[in-house]
Amino acid sequence: MEFDVVIVGxxxxxxxxxxxxxxxxxxxxxxIEVCVVExxxxxxxxxxxxxxxxxRALAELFPDWQARGAPLNTxxxxxxxxxxxxxxAVKLPTPPQMHNEGNYIISLGNxxxxxxxxxxxxxxxxFPGFPAAEVLYRDDGxxxxxxxxxxxxxxxxxxxxxxxxxxxLHARQTLFAEGCRGSLTKTLFERFDLCRDADPQTFGIxxxxxxxxxxxxxxxxxxVHTIGWPxxxxxxGGSFLYHLEGNQVAVGFVVGLDYSNPHLSPYEEFxxxxxxxxxxxxxxGARRVAYGSRALNEGGFQSIPKLSFPGGMLxxxxxxxxxxxxxxxxxxxxxxxxxxxxxxxxALAAPEQGQEVTDYPERLKQTWLWDELxxxxxxxxxxxxxxxxxxxxxxxxxxxxxxxxPWTFHHKPDHTQLKKASDCPRIDYPRPDGVISFDxxxxxxxxxxxxxxxxxxxxxLRDPAxxxxxxxxxxxxxxxxxCPAGVYEIVRAEDGSDPRLQINAQNCVHxxxxxxxxxxxxxxxxxxxxxxxxxxxxx
Ligand SMILES: Cc1cc2nc3c(=O)[nH]c(=O)nc-3n(C[C@H](O)[C@H](O)[C@H](O)COP(=O)(O)OP(=O)(O)OC[C@H]3O[C@@H](n4cnc5c(N)ncnc54)[C@H](O)[C@@H]3O)c2cc1C
Ligand code: SF4
Numbered sequence: 001m002e003f004d005v006v007i008v009g010x011x012x013x014x015x016x017x018x019x020x021x022x023x024x025x026x027x028x029x030x031x032i033e034v035c036v037v038e039x040x041x042x043x044x045x046x047x048x049x050x051x052x053x054x055x056r057a058l059a060e061l062f063p064d065w066q067a068r069g070a071p072l073n074t075x076x077x078x079x080x081x082x083x084x085x086x087x088x089a090v091k092l093p094t095p096p097q098m099h100n101e102g103n104y105i106i107s108l109g110n111x112x113x114x115x116x117x118x119x120x121x122x123x124x125x126x127f128p129g130f131p132a133a134e135v136l137y138r139d140d141g142x143x144x145x146x147x148x149x150x151x152x153x154x155x156x157x158x159x160x161x162x163x164x165x166x167x168x169l170h171a172r173q174t175l176f177a178e179g180c181r182g183s184l185t186k187t188l189f190e191r192f193d194l195c196r197d198a199d200p201q202t203f204g205i206x207x208x209x210x211x212x213x214x215x216x217x218x219x220x221x222x223x224v225h226t227i228g229w230p231x232x233x234x235x236x237g238g239s240f241l242y243h244l245e246g247n248q249v250a251v252g253f254v255v256g257l258d259y260s261n262p263h264l265s266p267y268e269e270f271x272x273x274x275x276x277x278x279x280x281x282x283x284x285g286a287r288r289v290a291y292g293s294r295a296l297n298e299g300g301f302q303s304i305p306k307l308s309f310p311g312g313m314l315x316x317x318x319x320x321x322x323x324x325x326x327x328x329x330x331x332x333x334x335x336x337x338x339x340x341x342x343x344x345x346x347a348l349a350a351p352e353q354g355q356e357v358t359d360y361p362e363r364l365k366q367t368w369l370w371d372e373l374x375x376x377x378x379x380x381x382x383x384x385x386x387x388x389x390x391x392x393x394x395x396x397x398x399x400x401x402x403x404x405x406p407w408t409f410h411h412k413p414d415h416t417q418l419k420k421a422s423d424c425p426r427i428d429y430p431r432p433d434g435v436i437s438f439d440x441x442x443x444x445x446x447x448x449x450x451x452x453x454x455x456x457x458x459x460x461l462r463d464p465a466x467x468x469x470x471x472x473x474x475x476x477x478x479x480x481x482x483c484p485a486g487v488y489e490i491v492r493a494e495d496g497s498d499p500r501l502q503i504n505a506q507n508c509v510h511x512x513x514x515x516x517x518x519x520x521x522x523x524x525x526x527x528x529x530x531x532x533x534x535x536x537x538x539x
Contacts, residue, residue, distance in 0.1 A: 003033045006171035008132040010038035013316025013333040014177030015115035020341035022122035034124045039131035041531035043116035048294040048539040049108035057334035071110045074245045076100035077221030084229040089278040097325040105242045107538035131527035142354030143311030145170040173344045174312040180295045181512040182318040194305040200413040201299040205513045207270045208252035210290040218247045233387040235259045257414040261424040265481035268429040271437035291446040293484035293511040297322045301377035307361045311354035315340045324380040335369045375403025418519045421476035440486035444507050451506040451532035458528035466522045467501035485509045509534045
């Protein structure tokens with residue numbers, strides 16, 4: 001199938017790019033064919049965010065977003081920032097980056113559903129249930145488009161009854177909007193050496209639940225962030241509680257994936273966080289309605305790769321535009337994608353195929369996005385030296401230096417940060433009580449995750465022996481703990497001998513943490529069959 005522009009991923013970035021292209025074509029009276037492929041069963045099914053949105057980019061895309069009925073229903077009313085000890089809480093001044101006046105608490109899944117509808121009304125072809133599995137190249141080496149995953153291949157790699165081959169989507173420009181740790185984006189990094197002049201990207205894992213709470217404890221528009229307990233001071237992490245409309249509370253926990261103790265389990269940290277005496281009352285007598293997890297970028301400005309290459313470009317969190325001190329990447333994902341769309345639209349006027357639109361990064365440097373990320377660049381890396389150094393430096397950087405320090409701190413890759421299991425203390429996590437805290441299986445059930453079981457495993461071990469020889473021997477198989485869906489299990493014979501790694505791929509919620517944190521980078525996350533994965537309602 002031939003298009004002018006193919007976009008991989010129907011998140012805020014991909015959909016904003018598609019809409020901006022159609023707006024520009026409408027204004028210029030030109031016809032352009034735009035297609036968006038999405039691996040989720042529907043737009044929004046794989047979207048997980050906090051989320052408090054800064055509506056700046058949305059207002060640039062649709063100045064009349066309110067009249068059009070964009071689902072921004074809960075205005076931010078109050079910010080609270082707490083430092084937790086094991087038994088108490090100290091109220092801290094809210095850092096300026098975390099002031100949310102003028103922002104909205106939303107479900108990003110619902111915003112994407114709405115953006116998808118706007119895009120379709122403008123004539124964009126949106127194809128949910130179609131994971132882009134392979135980048136296609138022209139003879140001159142430029143990106144020619146993508147191929148979607150074959151349907152109906154059995155676990156043994158052989159076609160089954162009902163086999164349908166993937167479709168080739170060709171385009172003059174392909175925009176990769178896969179979000180954090182994109183599986184195709186990763187291959188482009190290598191092919192075009194895009195990270196050559198950048199720091200390594202670093203990440204966090206975000207875990208989130210949605211609760212229906214009692215009206216007595218619900219304060220619509222309240223935004224609470226915590227740092228401190230249960231994270232040790234050398235581990236970056238914290239929580240969010242956002243009070244949405246309809247007595248709903250979105251609660252989440254983020255752990256920096258540069259943590260060093262392989263015994264740490266981000267999932268269990270999140271579960272025990274909810275049992276803190278200052279947090280627990282929100283969830284007493286309440287009902288948990290959804291669960292999910294997704295990695296997020298934490299590298300910031302210094303980790304932004306080269307953004308354009310022959311035939312395509314990177315937009316949104318695929319490139320890593322999240323503002324870490326704000327914990328916000330929706331407005332920056334949208335802005336980068338809109339800027340890319342504007343550059344692509346002008347480039348399409350020329351007849352060549354597969355050119356490199358170098359104008360995109362140049363334009364981006366002129367936007368508020370570039371300045372915003374530049375000023376925030378030193379805050380997250382300051383926490384590499386621990387919580388107290390991080391807080392002290394953040395204050396200095398924000399109030400005195402105002403982000404204009406003449407230095408830039410750097411990052412190391414997250415997968416290199418694990419210490420040997422024998423050098424680290426074991427962590428004794430409390431058993432879930434089934435009321436406030438839960439086990440992984442019941443959580444995965446709430447994510448409505450589903451994969452066709454008879455298909456090749458989409459978590460590919462480059463060398464299966466490494467799972468036991470290195471991961472188990474040196475790190476006590478940390479994938480058993482960092483995977484928020486219980487995909488990885490060490491199973492043994494009855495007498496405890498013969499350990500082997502069992503991969504329950506059908507539980508995978510597509511968070512990408514294993515692809516990031518595996519200490520030897522032995523796990524390669526590839527797209528499963530279309531529509532497989534979580535089915536998030538309004539995450
Ligand atoms: C726990 C958590 C809390 C957050 N809180 C906030 C917040 O409060 N405010 C804020 O502004 N930001 C927040 N963020 C960040 C924000 O969610 C991201 O910055 C934003 O979603 C990035 O948008 P994107 O379009 O680049 O990527 P995504 O939103 O990740 O969308 C990518 C889309 O592409 C699809 N896709 C990926 N690969 C393929 C493929 N190969 N083929 C087809 N489809 C594919 C995915 O299924 C997905 O639908 C948070 C993130 C997390 C994880
Ligand atoms: S298998 Fe990997 S991508 Fe899937 S849920 Fe577990 S850690 Fe996340």
